[in-house]
Amino acid sequence: MLSQVQCVPSSLCCSFLSQLVFTRLLSENSRPQPSNGASRDTEVFFHGPVHLCTAGVRAAFVLSTQFSQSGQPKDYALPNASWSQGMLNLYNEFVEKSKDGTWKRIPSYRHSSDSRGKESYFLQFLEGEKMSKDTRLFLRSLDEEGLGFEYVMFLNPSEKRMVTVYQPGPYLEGHPGFAHGGSTAAIIDSTIGGCAIFVAGRVMTANLSIDFKNPIPLGSVVLVDGKVNRMEGRKVFLSCQVWSADGQTLHAEATALFIQLDSLSRR
């Protein structure tokens, strides 16, 4: 694990740069788009066939990490090589529970603009808004598998409940060996955010209160279990618990208030 972590910064850097080069070789519509100014630097950096070859290999890798074989945006809420056996076990458990329709796996994309179609809530959320292709969803912002947020959400519509099977990676470190509390807040916010969206459509977090009970070891697997408790007008009240995979350790408890939005146009 250590060697993997140590080699990642340069690998991420290469990946980023080769993304930029690759976008120059593809049509304007290809993703990801280079950021402003960076492409000029990249042009200089990648002079010469060796660099271009390296860039091509890296670009192919990056492309394969962002698109499925069908050319559709990649769904990141599916197993990958970084998932531990514990993560796979819980995933399989919920896939099994989904067979009778009680639970439903929620697909997860890197860009809000990829999340179109009937599964999408982003489209509904951003209807009429400009959907940028230059942004990334926070929890899917890293290129390499296993370094950040590895997770899959399952929705139980009748219970208004969302469970996230979550494996925090080494780039989420706070205290040595443990997940940063902010990363835990982010996965809680997203889990209950999904619940609130299911119940109330366009919402934003107004308040999130977390009691951190036990630190979460990096690389461990936890269950983030959130649900809607009640709605009062535009206010959606939720609660959430974060448990170790074996159910023996309560890592965190949270309550939250989400507010249903009338419109984003005034923002």
Ligand SMILES: CCCCCCCCCCCCCCCC(=O)SCCNC(=O)CCNC(=O)[C@H](O)C(C)(C)COP(=O)(O)OP(=O)(O)OC[C@H]1O[C@@H](n2cnc3c(N)ncnc32)[C@H](O)[C@@H]1OP(=O)(O)O
């Ligand atoms: C099938 C489904 C699949 C889904 C699959 C999804 C999977 C993937 C999910 C990813 C999900 C990402 C989830 C990220 C969620 C963010 O992280 S959102 C980002 C963080 N939040 C923000 O930036 C919000 C900033 N705040 C604001 O914009 C505004 O303050 C708000 C929250 C929209 C509220 O403003 P407002 O609409 O003007 O409402 P306002 O009149 O102030 O308040 C309404 C009521 O709420 C009360 N209230 C407001 N704020 C508070 C507060 N902090 N405390 C207590 N009461 C409050 C007010 O007192 C008022 O009460 P009443 O007088 O009606 O009784």
